[in-house]
Amino acid sequence: MNIKKSILLRVRLAFLAVVLFAGAILYRIAHVQFVDGDKWRQKAEDINLQYRKVSATRGNIYSDDGSLLATSLPFYRVALDPGIVDEDEYRAGIDSLAMNLSAFYKDRSSTAYRRMINDARLEGKRYLVINRRQIGYQEKQRMSEWPIFRKGRMGGGVIFEKVEKRYNPFKNLAGRTVGFLNEDRYGAGLEYSFNGYLEGKNGEALFQKIAGGTWKPVHDAEDIRPEDGFDIVTTIDINIQDVAESALLRQLINKDAEYGSVVVMEVKTGHIKAIANLEKKDNGYGYGEYYNYAIGEQGLTEPGSTFKLLSMLALLEEGKVNLNDTVDTGDGNYKFYNQTMRDSKYGGYGKLSVREVFEKSSNVGVSKLVDEHFGVDPSKYLAYIEQAGLDKPFGFQLKGEGVPYFKSPTDKKNWYGTTLPWMSIGYEVKLTPMHTLALYNAVANGGRMVKPMIVERIQRGNSKEEEYDTEVIRKSIASDDTIEKLQGLLQGVVERGTARNISGGAYKIAGKTGTAQKLVNGRYTKRYYTSFAGYFPADNPKYSMIIVIDSPKGFNVYGGDVSAPVFKEIADKIYAQDLNLNKPLPQPKPKRDKSGTLVFPYIQAGNVEELQMICNKFGLSNHYAGEEEWVKSAVVNRSIAWQPNKVEAPVVPDVAGLTLRDALYILENKGLSVNYTGKGRVKYQSLRAGTNVPKGGRIMIELS
Numbered sequence: 001m002n003i004k005k006s007i008l009l010r011v012r013l014a015f016l017a018v019v020l021f022a023g024a025i026l027y028r029i030a031h032v033q034f035v036d037g038d039k040w041r042q043k044a045e046d047i048n049l050q051y052r053k054v055s056a057t058r059g060n061i062y063s064d065d066g067s068l069l070a071t072s073l074p075f076y077r078v079a080l081d082p083g084i085v086d087e088d089e090y091r092a093g094i095d096s097l098a099m100n101l102s103a104f105y106k107d108r109s110s111t112a113y114r115r116m117i118n119d120a121r122l123e124g125k126r127y128l129v130i131n132r133r134q135i136g137y138q139e140k141q142r143m144s145e146w147p148i149f150r151k152g153r154m155g156g157g158v159i160f161e162k163v164e165k166r167y168n169p170f171k172n173l174a175g176r177t178v179g180f181l182n183e184d185r186y187g188a189g190l191e192y193s194f195n196g197y198l199e200g201k202n203g204e205a206l207f208q209k210i211a212g213g214t215w216k217p218v219h220d221a222e223d224i225r226p227e228d229g230f231d232i233v234t235t236i237d238i239n240i241q242d243v244a245e246s247a248l249l250r251q252l253i254n255k256d257a258e259y260g261s262v263v264v265m266e267v268k269t270g271h272i273k274a275i276a277n278l279e280k281k282d283n284g285y286g287y288g289e290y291y292n293y294a295i296g297e298q299g300l301t302e303p304g305s306t307f308k309l310l311s312m313l314a315l316l317e318e319g320k321v322n323l324n325d326t327v328d329t330g331d332g333n334y335k336f337y338n339q340t341m342r343d344s345k346y347g348g349y350g351k352l353s354v355r356e357v358f359e360k361s362s363n364v365g366v367s368k369l370v371d372e373h374f375g376v377d378p379s380k381y382l383a384y385i386e387q388a389g390l391d392k393p394f395g396f397q398l399k400g401e402g403v404p405y406f407k408s409p410t411d412k413k414n415w416y417g418t419t420l421p422w423m424s425i426g427y428e429v430k431l432t433p434m435h436t437l438a439l440y441n442a443v444a445n446g447g448r449m450v451k452p453m454i455v456e457r458i459q460r461g462n463s464k465e466e467e468y469d470t471e472v473i474r475k476s477i478a479s480d481d482t483i484e485k486l487q488g489l490l491q492g493v494v495e496r497g498t499a500r501n502i503s504g505g506a507y508k509i510a511g512k513t514g515t516a517q518k519l520v521n522g523r524y525t526k527r528y529y530t531s532f533a534g535y536f537p538a539d540n541p542k543y544s545m546i547i548v549i550d551s552p553k554g555f556n557v558y559g560g561d562v563s564a565p566v567f568k569e570i571a572d573k574i575y576a577q578d579l580n581l582n583k584p585l586p587q588p589k590p591k592r593d594k595s596g597t598l599v600f601p602y603i604q605a606g607n608v609e610e611l612q613m614i615c616n617k618f619g620l621s622n623h624y625a626g627e628e629e630w631v632k633s634a635v636v637n638r639s640i641a642w643q644p645n646k647v648e649a650p651v652v653p654d655v656a657g658l659t660l661r662d663a664l665y666i667l668e669n670k671g672l673s674v675n676y677t678g679k680g681r682v683k684y685q686s687l688r689a690g691t692n693v694p695k696g697g698r699i700m701i702e703l704s
Contacts, residue, residue, distance in 0.1 A: 056200030057164060059229030061178055061190055063238045064271075064456070069178050070191065073167045075134040076160040078143065082121040082128055084157035085148055090121070093147030100146045104139075105131050127159075134163055166191075174241050176289040177275050177398075177454070188292070190232055190455070193399045197458050197465070200229030230465050233457045235271035240264055240574055244274040247569040248547070252278055252287055255552035255562055259287075261294040261433050262548075262570065263452075265441055267541045269470045270450035292400065293433070293548070300402040300430040304516025305361045305559065306533045306546075307426030309439060311370050312358055312489060314384035316482040320373045323355040323485060329364040337417045341367050341425075344515070344558065358489045359497030361513060363425045370424035378409040378420045388442070388477045389449050390435055397455045397468075405430035426516055433531070437546040440511070440533045442474070443490065444541035447483040449474040491538050498560040499532065502568035506582075507575055508538035511567065513559035518551065527551045532563035536571045542581060543574060604657025604681055605632045608642055615640060630666070632657060654689035655682045655701065663701055671696070678703035 061070040085093075098114035113130075120128040135143070140160050143149055149158040168178060179189015191198065203226035244262040252260050259279035265272055275294055278287040293299035315321045332348025334341045343349060343364050349356075357365030374381040385391050385406060393401045406429050409415050422428045434452055442449035451471040458466040478486070490510035494503045498513040511534015517524040530552060535544040547563040547570075556562070575581050603611055608624055608631045615622040624631065624642035631642040632654075647653035647666050655663040663682050667674050670693050677700075686700040 055164065056202050056226035057228040058166065059198040059200065059231045059460075061198075061232045061234065063234055063236045063241075064273075065238070066233075067238045068169045069174060069234065069236065069238075070166060070168050072164045074137055075163045075165055076137075076140050077132065077134055077163055078130040079159040079161060080117065080120075080128045080130055081126050081157035081159065082117050083124060083126060085151060085155065089148065089151065089156070094118070096147040097149065100143075101130060104143070105133060107131065107133075134165075170238065172289065173238070173245065174236055174275070176277055176292050177236070179398075188400070189398060190234065193397060194232050194455065194458070197230040198232065201227040203227070228460070230458045230460050232455055233459060235266075235269075235273060235454055235456050236275075237273040239577055240570075241274040241276065243573040243577075244570050245276040245278070247566050247573075248276050248278055248549075249287060251549060251562065251566045252280075255549065255554060255557070257549045257553070257562075258551040259293060260547070260549040260566075261299065262545070262566070263294045263433060263437050264543055264545045264570065264574070265437060265452060267441055267444045267535060267544050268450075270441070270452050271456070271470075272452055272454040273543070275454070292398065294546075295396055295398060295402065295432055295434045296400045297402045299432045299434075300405065301529055302427050302429060302516045302519065303431050303436050304426040304514040304529060304531065305363075306436050306440075306512050306514035306531050307429065307431070308358060308361065308366050308424070309443065309486065309490070309512055309533075310385060310388060310390070311366050311381075311424045313388065313478050313482060313486060314381055315354075315369055315373060316485055317384060317478050318373055318380075321354050321369060323353065323489075325354050326351050327354060327357050327362075327365045327368060329357070329362050329368075332364060334364045334368060336367070336371065336421045339418045339422075341421060355489065355492060358512075359492045361493075361498050367421035367424050371421045375420060378415075381420060381424075382406065382409070387474070388439055389473045390431065390439060394434070394438070394451050394473070396434065396451075397453060401434075402430075402432045404432070404435055426514065433546045433548050436531070436533050437544060438473075439477075440490075440535060440546070441544040442477050443483060443486050444510070444535035444544050447474075447476040447478055447480065448472060449477050487538070490534060494534070494538075498558075499534075499564045501560060502564045505572070507536055507571075509536045509568070509571060510534050510538040510541075511564070513564055515558045528557050530557065530559040530562040532559050532567045534567060536575070537581065542578070543571070545570065603633045603640065605645060605655075606630070606658060606662055611642070630662075650693070652685075652687045652689055652691050652693055652699075655685055656689075658682050660703060667699055667701075673698045674701060675699075676701045676703060680704050 058072045060068060060072075063069055094114055094117065095110075098110040098117070101113045102108060102110040117128065144158075148156045150156065153159060166180075168175070177189050179187055179191040179193070181187035181191045181195055185195070186192070187195070244264055248260045248262050251257070257280075259277070262274060262276045263272065264274040275292070277289050277291060277293045279290055279293075281288055291298055328351050329343060329349045332343035332345055341364050343362050345360075348364070349360055349362055352360065352362060352365055354365075354369070356362075357369070370381065391404055391406060393403050395401070407414050407419055407423070419428055438449060438452060449472070451473050453468055453470070455468060457464055457468065487510060490512060491508060493499050493512050494509045499509075499511060502509060511532055514529075514531035514533070516529045518527040518529055519525075520527070529548070529550050531546065531548045533544075533546040535541040545567055547566045549562050549566070552562045603615070608629060611631065611633075612622060612624065621639035622642065623639060626642070626644045628644035628646060630645045630647045632645045634641045634643055645654060647655075653666050653670065655666055658666070659681055660676060664674055672687075672693065673696075675698065680703045682701050683704040684702040687694075687697065
């Protein structure tokens with residue numbers, strides 16, 4: 001075989017091998033396509049179709065009057081299946097749709113939107129995100145009227161994917177109390193503590209995975225609908241909350257303090273009406289709500305002199321002291337073992353009655369009394385703390401409650417001879433502001449200690465899932481006689497003692513100031529933890545409150561100077577808002593003439609609609625047949641007959657008998673500048689009624 005034939009044979013064999021290989025490939029393609037096609041199509045579908053979680057709508061959080069504190073608002077992401085819409089509809093509407101999208105989103109031209117949708121349609125894409133920006137419900141409704149989109153999902157291919165966002169209508173008001181829940185299911189406040197109710201039960205729906213790793217929802221009969229969360233109704237009064245936060249913020253700024261807390265509670269029920277916590281921001285400018293110092297672990301601190309109320313309770317219950325007994329506080333310095341107790345007043349108070357010891361907040365006086373009567377058996381003193389329910393957490397409805405700390409006489413490593421005297425004035429113990437407030441609330445409540453609560457009920461629509469009633473922790477923390485004496489002592493602090501700067505006004509306040517030196521690195525410093533706890537009105541308590549302000553700066557940084565004024569400001573505003581607290585004004589005696597006959601009510605002049613409404617409200621007979629808006633009155637047969645007062649005429653009007661408000665309205669509408677004196681109704685006007693109105697003229701009116 002020559003070389004030529006050998007080469008030709010090899011070429012033919014190679015060609016034959018290529019043909020056979022190509023044939024095998026064609027055979028395999030045909031087999032996959034037509035024989036195993038259904039099998040592989042099912043596999044692809046199984047991989048790209050998946051049941052995925054559909055989140056339930058989170059429940060709302062309400063204040064006590066039904067105002068929304070937190071809710072979930074629906075937002076939408078707009079996508080399109082460009083292949084669904086038929087050709088005629090697509091050609092007729094694509095230009096207008098692109099123009100609408102460009103005008104709405106303002107991120108690209110109408111030509112760019114048209115090209116984007118056209119390309120997706122030509123490529124056979126079944127899912128195209130129009131824009132990542134989320135839209136609201138009203139915007140969704142507007143978009144639904146646009147060309148192509150108006151055909152809906154099945155006819156136009158538009159997909160409005162629902163995305164819910166948590167929204168607080170009152171912004172940062174009660175922010176930490178309302179709280180949050182992050183993606184890791186960690187959070188704070190009501191959102192975190194009641195998440196089990198709020199989150200509801202998620203559903204399942206069929207989704208298809210398409211190009212780009214995006215999941216497109218597919219309607220399926222097996223979908224499981226989500227079950228929406230329950231709503232939480234709190235005890236928070238949004239008006240009191242606003243007042244509390246505003247007053248606290250002003251004082252924090254004024255004193256350049258580190259942080260502050262306010263808790264307002266309803267005495268009888270234990271309902272928390274406001275809870276505010278503000279602390280200085282990391283950059284040192286402004287304040288925000290980042291931690292709940294009122295109830296949390298970080299809020300545990302030595303309360304200072306507000307704890308003296310417990311010491312007086314123990315002393316009075318033991319029957320060892322009388323309020324008129326005297327205590328020698330000397331020059332304000334008294335040594336217990338190797339430690340010296342000091343009063344805040346330089347030179348001391350000398351001899352004081354027990355009542356004055358409390359009112360003036362004498363450290364020496366209280367510690368001497370407690371050490372004298374409980375020093376031999378300190379466990380007796382600790383028993384009164386337990387009796388008052390202060391030794392354990394309350395099981396408050398918000399997670400993260402601080403655990404009170406008290407030393408035990410049995411702990412020889414931590415109990416010293418100085419422990420009891422210092423404990424008696426609020427040192428070497430740790431309480432949250434909420435625990436201190438509960439003690440004062442119990443005294444206001446006649447000795448009955450109720451558990452503080454912030455959630456009243458859990459509901460869905462009108463159906464209640466859970467309702468929380470007031471829970472009594474202690475039926476009585478002390479005898480009636482002791483409680484009555486403690487109430488008198490707390491009033492005395494405001495009337496004659498360390499908080500007399502907030503006495504006076506339409507109602508009485510009872511409470512106690514507190515000033516504790518802060519322990520830093522094991523040493524007491526010149527930084528103070530100031531507080532005021534109390535209740536009002538003192539004679540019939542409705543609200544109790546505690547104010548805490550940490551590390552105020554400047555002069556006068558004691559509880560009476562820093563925290564008590566905040567208490568007063570908040571209490572004044574609550575008193576003004578709460579109509580049930582205000583005593584009704586005395587009713588004026590009906591007027592009689594010289595013969596003793598009742599004088600018929602006499603209304604002089606005004607707006608006829610307002611006057612008729614007043615008369616009808618009080619059942620006074622009155623009649624009017626005219627059309628003038630302003631009238632004067634006349635009495636006819638024990639009935640009021642309204643006479644037209646033509647103030648609209650282009651002359652100086654007659655304003656005699658009108659109130660100042662009405663007179664100003666009428667005269668200033670005539671272009672007159674008005675000066676006035678007196679109170680009541682107009683009895684004299686300097687420009688005579690019926691004369692021409694002078695340009696830029698002035699008129700003087702006198703009221704009586």
